[in-house]
Amino acid sequence: MRTTVQVLSLYILGCSTVNVITSNHLQFYKEIRYPWYNKEWPSCSNRTLCPSSSNYTWNYTFGQLLDLRVKNFVFGGYAIGQNAEIERDWPRDRDWPEDEFKDLKAHVESLGGKILLNLGRYIADTFNKTAFGHSVKNFTDRYPVDGFQVRMVFEGSERRRHDPKHAKEILEVTKEAGKEAVLWFSAEDWQKIKEAGLGEVADVNLVNLWPSCDESYPKFNTNQFVEKVINNATSAGVDPGSLVIEIPLFVADSCEVDDFGYSDAILDYGALPTGNGSILYDHGYRIHPLHFFSQTRADEKVDLAREYGLHGIMLHGGDGWTQDLYPWDDNSLINALSKKF
Structure with a gap:
């Protein structure tokens, strides 16, 4: 274990980012859904390009991400169990390596960054605040994360819905523990967030960009769509200075999200990384337009976020067939976005 930690330390010491990065108010976050377990790499039909x-x-x-000036992370891998305690989510039989986590955390801190833990959504009839508070302390003793994110999902069966009251309590306990409280919600749920009184609770509010089935709405990768999202979130009580816009990796057909993403758009469909984020042809045949976040579409959201005084931008983590290109590829979203900060 000590050897692997030293390798990371030596690599990072050779990177230009060992110096503390001076940044403006706007922050950039990178989600990694299953750190130290599922690596992210491009998905496409060409096995040479996508092994x-x-x-x-x-x-x-x-090391590559830190060298790209990525210093804020949202990690997955743990969730809140039925007993309100933090437990392994995936993989269920493996914890994060403590030494490697603490070594990474030290480098992130030296750059003025933070590591947050995405706890997903809590689905249970009751919530024990005391048990969760003890669990937060025990977890952070092992893994000193800077905060916890909880997802608020309103859709689904009664049995699968997340109680807004429990979400609020999770955020409150997180704050009491001196940690950053982060609420994730879907852009289309802003009215429900308002009705539940959740807009003013979290330190950071993370909203994802999901295509609207309303034909009068602009496409989800446009500035016009994001401006509506910002205005709606503000109407729900969210302070713009706490708002983080999540850039998705998926490709969408109208309001239907396909099971492939950015890497497929570039490598299989031949879409331009610097294009307008639309796919009109598949192997020479005209198709119903598909839309995605190209580098250009993602970069302009950074400018928009600064204009509105938002807290930050986050790039969604790769998952299954929905992936970015490698971070060290100039055509990747992470590479382009990192240059804006």
């Missing part, structure tokens, strides 16, 4: 497995280490991955 079925990766041959690089987690230390190399984090």
